[in-house]
Amino acid sequence: MKGGLLLISSLILVFQATWGCLEVCTCQPYSRMVDCSYRGLLDVPSHLPSQTQILYLQGNQIRVINHTSFINVPDLRILDLSNNSISRVPLYAFHYLRSLQVLNLTNNYIHYLEGQVFTPLLALKELDLSFNNVSSLPDSLGNNTRNLTFLGLKHNHLQAVDRMVLETFTNLKVLLVKSNPWQCSCPVLGLKLWLENFLYKGGIIDEVICTSPETRKGKDLLKVPFEFYKSCPPFTTSFPMANIHQHGPEHRSNGRHGYHGDHMDGSHPECEPKPKPRPANLRHAIATVVITGVVCGIVCLMMLAAAVYGCAYAAIMAKYHKELKEVERIASAAEHGSAEEKEPLDGTLA
């Protein structure tokens, strides 16, 4: 027994030695995992085992990462750098991490992202930049990262995001953006339009609450009527027709009021009211068609659901009655029956 344990532990030791775990970290050679979290590290350790696939560095005081930090761990799949003191992510920091799937940079002081910093990460699926000081996203953020499904940006300093940047996230499923100082005037329209489409396609977001202008403070961006953005520049060119009517009633009842609200803001010249881009009756005609279509669709679905439910209910009830009769029959038989007959009865009821 003791000998066996000794053999196993010495085998593990030999394995660890050949794998080259660092003294300050703990390693799990089988899962290619190196855990250097909460060790008070000031730098990314050099001489990480070259086969490392999972690297935990969270909860240290790492301030700088550069192009040599991860040069000898090219197989990395998960990298957790959350809860450190990183303020800048230099251009080639992740240059060699072609297999990286999860990058966690939450809880740092990142305020600036280099343009192409994430483009080498071809396999990236989850990028978490929450709880940083990011105030703008580089144009090419999603350019090469076609597999990105999760993007965390909550608790940053974003006021608006360019729609072109968002369009690059072709496979995104979850976007977390709450607790940013969203500036819900014209610059945020791109985000609003993109979000409507994203949600329509089944995407998941947390919330986008406006911080300014004063008239929209505390409001959910998705519930700000489109009427507010009527005279914003991209509105006339890239407005997807179907999206207007998602907030149809609100749009109608708040329309005029909203118009004046914008006028009073006055801080954004491009938001000044301009002549209507489209004849009103054409818009209303299309609105009527779309709303009618949606209502008919919903009614049809409800009827279908009711029919399915009714059939299923009838079938279940019929089965239930049949079984009840069966049980009653067996039970009455068992009342007069002997001990041997009780066995199958219990089995039936169980």
Ligand SMILES: *[C@@H]1O[C@H](CO)[C@@H](O)[C@H](O)[C@H]1NC(C)=O
């Ligand atoms: C972050 O790390 C510090 C130590 O470096 C620790 O005191 C703190 O609790 C950690 N916070 C979180 C959210 O993990």
Ligand SMILES: *[C@@H]1O[C@H](CO)[C@@H](O)[C@H](O)[C@H]1NC(C)=O
């Ligand atoms: C990269 O960072 C490490 C540790 O922070 C440092 O030792 C090294 O000199 C840096 N390399 C360059 C090229 O700046």
Ligand SMILES: *[C@@H]1O[C@H](CO)[C@@H](O)[C@H](O)[C@H]1NC(C)=O
């Ligand atoms: C990143 O780390 C934080 C805290 O360490 C955690 O709450 C968050 O879920 C992580 N994000 C991802 C994408 O794993």
Ligand SMILES: *[C@@H]1O[C@H](CO)[C@@H](O)[C@H](O)[C@H]1NC(C)=O
């Ligand atoms: C993206 O994901 C697909 C499916 O998971 C995978 O086959 C493909 O290799 C990934 N792309 C990259 C560049 O890793």
Ligand SMILES: *[C@@H]1O[C@H](CO)[C@@H](O)[C@H](O)[C@H]1NC(C)=O
């Ligand atoms: C980051 O933002 C916080 C407020 O969210 C602020 O207190 C802190 O000074 C900022 N840090 C840097 C390095 O910009």
Ligand SMILES: *[C@@H]1O[C@H](CO)[C@@H](O)[C@H](O)[C@H]1NC(C)=O
């Ligand atoms: C995105 O990548 C393509 C090629 O991969 C490049 O031509 C284009 O300029 C990039 N766009 C941005 C905004 O970096």
